[in-house]
Amino acid sequence: MRVTVLVRPKTGIRDPQGEAIGRSLGGLGYPVSAVSAGSIFDLEIDTDDPKEAERLGAEMAARVLSNDLIEGFEVIVG
Amino acid sequence: MAKVGVITFLGSLDDRDAMRAVGVVGGEAVSLWHGSTDLQGVDAILLPGGFSYGDHLRCGALARFSPIMGAVAEFAAAGGPVLGICNGFQILCEADLLPGILTPNHGQRFICRDVELIVEQESPWIGNRAVGTTITVPVKHGDGAWFHPEEGLDELEENGQVLLRYAEDVNGATRRVACVTNAAGNVCGLMPHPEHAVDPILGSIDGQLLVGRLINS
Numbered sequence: 298m299r300v301t302v303l304v305r306p307k308t309g310i311r312d313p314q315g316e317a318i319g320r321s322l323g324g325l326g327y328p329v330s331a332v333s334a335g336s337i338f339d340l341e342i343d344t345d346d347p348k349e350a351e352r353l354g355a356e357m358a359a360r361v362l363s364n365d366l367i368e369g370f371e372v373i374v375g
Numbered sequence: 376m377a378k379v380g381v382i383t384f385l386g387s388l389d390d391r392d393a394m395r396a397v398g399v400v401g402g403e404a405v406s407l408w409h410g411s412t413d414l415q416g417v418d419a420i421l422l423p424g425g426f427s428y429g430d431h432l433r434c435g436a437l438a439r440f441s442p443i444m445g446a447v448a449e450f451a452a453a454g455g456p457v458l459g460i461c462n463g464f465q466i467l468c469e470a471d472l473l474p475g476i477l478t479p480n481h482g483q484r485f486i487c488r489d490v491e492l493i494v495e496q497e498s499p500w501i502g503n504r505a506v507g508t509t510i511t512v513p514v515k516h517g518d519g520a521w522f523h524p525e526e527g528l529d530e531l532e533e534n535g536q537v538l539l540r541y542a543e544d545v546n547g548a549t550r551r552v553a554c555v556t557n558a559a560g561n562v563c564g565l566m567p568h569p570e571h572a573v574d575p576i577l578g579s580i581d582g583q584l585l586v587g588r589l590i591n592s
Binding site: 310311316361364366 | 436
């Protein structure tokens with residue numbers, strides 16, 4: 298089943314990618330004061346059990362997809 | 376003669392320079408493959424620079440799960456000397472064998488030039504050079520800003536784990552830290568490239584200090 302993992306920079310962590318995007322959006326005239334850039338991972342997990350899917354998604358997010366020194370994550374099932 | 380294993384990961388590119396540098400300081404370089412778990416009886420290990428797995432996800436985040444990394448962790452836990460350079464440093468941080476993590480340069484530019492590094496600790500990793508003296512070693516990285524949260528940072532410094540600091544702000548690294556060790560002191564990592572600074576024809580030979588540690592341990 299589909300599990301989506303959202304990974305975001307933690308508040309206060311320097312995010313050069315977001316800064317570059319923000320400056321470009323500002324240059325285009327958009328009233329954007331800040332951009333934070335993260336990652337989205339859509340995982341197809343071989344299970345029909347939503348609880349198991351969420352557990353595996355969270356485990357992979359913590360172990361591989363994010364680094365808790367600089368990032369937080371959110372797991373969405375379905 | 377001390378045998379130094381140089382690991383080739385998928386996307387390593389400084390492994391040959393590292394092997395040559397080991398020879399320059401008087402060691403025997405042994406090529407190790409990321410997919411093996413056999414350290415071939417080496418006395419020390421060097422994780423070279425490069426762009427393992429195309430730097431996808433985070434630099435070093437995928438290479439840290441290479442089969443050989445389990446053997447490297449055991450070798451390190453037993454007190455064996457391990458040096459990580461650039462991507463090798465990133466891999467050791469992602470593997471939790473060194474503190475912190477490497478993040479994109481704050482200035483959003485790839486940096487490729489010699490940098491001056493201030494000795495913060497008298498350490499065999501830097502030939503026991505006196506605190507406050509400087510060495511010169513080149514950097515070449517886009518993701519070289521070492522980051523560590525404020526919590527635990529003073530402890531690292533008090534433990535003597537910060538060996539080198541950039542003389543000026545090069546990439547946005549926390550407290551300008553350039554080179555750190557683990558608590559035991561046998562695992563060392565840095566973004567600058569000592570293996571590119573071992574031959575007078577290319578300028579500085581200060582890199583011999585760090586590579587040389589691998590054959591004098």
